[in-house]
Amino acid sequence: MTLAARLRNRLAATADMVVPFDGDRDMVDARSYVDAAVLIAVTERAEPGLILTLRPETMRRHAGQVAFPGGRVDPQDSDAVAAALREAYEEVALVPTDVEIIGTLRPYRTGTEYEIVPVLGVIAPDLPLIPHDAEVAAVFEVPLAFVLDPANRVERRAIWNGAERRYLEIIWGERRIWGATAAMLANLAARLA
Numbered sequence: 001m002t003l004a005a006r007l008r009n010r011l012a013a014t015a016d017m018v019v020p021f022d023g024d025r026d027m028v029d030a031r032s033y034v035d036a037a038v039l040i041a042v043t044e045r046a047e048p049g050l051i052l053t054l055r056p057e058t059m060r061r062h063a064g065q066v067a068f069p070g071g072r073v074d075p076q077d078s079d080a081v082a083a084a085l086r087e088a089y090e091e092v093a094l095v096p097t098d099v100e101i102i103g104t105l106r107p108y109r110t111g112t113e114y115e116i117v118p119v120l121g122v123i124a125p126d127l128p129l130i131p132h133d134a135e136v137a138a139v140f141e142v143p144l145a146f147v148l149d150p151a152n153r154v155e156r157r158a159i160w161n162g163a164e165r166r167y168l169e170i171i172w173g174e175r176r177i178w179g180a181t182a183a184m185l186a187n188l189a190a191r192l193a
Contacts, residue, residue, distance in 0.1 A: 002044075003042065003044050003048060003122055004044075004100050004102060004122040007042070007102045007120060007122065007192070008102050008103065010191065010192050011102060011103050011105075011120070011191060011192075012103075014190075014191045014192075017190065017191060019105075019106055019186075019187035019190050019191070020186055020187065020190055021108070021168070021183035021184075021186050021187055032113050033109060033113055033114060033115040034072055034113055034114050034115070035072065035073040035080070035083075035114075035115055035117075036070060036071060036072050036073060036083070036114045036115065036116045036117070037070050037071075037073055037077075037080035037081070037083040037084035037087070037116065037117045037118075037119055038067070038068035038069065038070030038071075038084055038087075038116055038117075038118055038119065038184070039051075039068055039069050039070055039084040039085065039087070039088040039094070039099070039119050039121055040068055040105075040118050040119065040120045040121065040184070040188065041068075041069070041088065041094065041099065041121050041122075041123050042120070042121070042122050042123070042144055043122075043123055043124070043125045043126075043141060043144075044122055044123065044124055044125060045125045047143060047144075047145065048143075048144040048145075049125070049141040049142060049143055049144055050141065050142050050143075050144045050147055051068075051069070051092070051094075051123070051129065051139065051140075051141055052066050052067065052068060052139070052140055052141075052142060052175075052177065052181070053066070053067055053068070053069055053091060053092060053131065053136045053137075053138065053139050053140075054066055054067075054136065054137045054138040054139075054140070054175070055067055055135070055136065055137060056133075056134070056135070056136070056137040057137070065178075065179065065181070066175055066176065066177045066178075066181055067181050068118070068181060068184070069084070069087055069088035069091045069092050069094065069136075070083075070084055070087045070088070070091075070116070071083070071087040071090075071091075072114075074086070080104060080117035080119060081101055081104065081119050084117070084119035084121075085099060085119075090132060090135070091131070091132050091135050091136050091139075092129040092130060092131055092132070092136060092139045093128070093129060093130040093132075094123065094127065094129060095127075098123055098124065098127060099121040099122070099123055100121055100122045100123070101119065101120075101121050102120040102121055102122060103119075103120055104117050104118065104119050104120070105117070105118040105119075105120065105184070105187060105188060105191065106187065108180060108183060108184050108187070110179075110180050111165070116180065116184070118184050118187075118188070120188070140175070142172050142175070142177075146170075146172060147170055147172065147177065147185050147189075148185060148188065148189035148192065149189075150186075150189065152170050152171075152172075153168050153169070153170050153182065153185075153186060154168070154169050154170075154171075155167070155168055155169075156168070156169050156178075167179050167182070167183070168182035168183055168185075168186055169182060170182050170185065
């Protein structure tokens with residue numbers, strides 16, 4: 001059975017599962033959320049990988065953070081899947097036809113007023129991904145098993161906007177994966193466990 005088929009079967013089997021990290025649903029009025037989508041691109045390898053990006057320090061929002069390729073759902077996007085594919089193409093030159101879409105995960109709401117739909121897809125290994133200078137400082141692949149392993153996640157707390165908030169952090173080499181990206185990975189891990 002292919003990786004795509006295994007992932008598709010597992011997501012179908014856990015479709016009604018309550019995920020451990022539901023985002024900051026209590027922080028902002030639901031009417032103020034901006035629709036967004038990210039692509040969780042898994043590489044088809046004996047040991048699958050996951051494509052992540054490092055945002056440039058010059059970005060106005062989320063500077064220097066590790067993230068999935070993605071962004072706002074634009075009016076021309078037919079849905080979250082189309083938005084995730086468009087953004088991945090714009091950010092790292094991932095051709096949409098090179099992605100086998102598995103499905104979408106429960107939307108994740110952020111305290112910065114985004115409702116993000118994670119789109120899970122499988123890609124061939126070693127595609128020529130090229131970071132867009134203005135949006136991506138680096139594109140890299142991490143072992144999927146590492147980022148999904150609960151032993152590699154640490155829960156942290158911080159004061160943000162006057163309230164204590166919890167967040168997850170995953171350290172892989174010199175990369176710090178945290179916040180919404182780490183939470184979406186924890187939710188994916190729960191669905192695939």
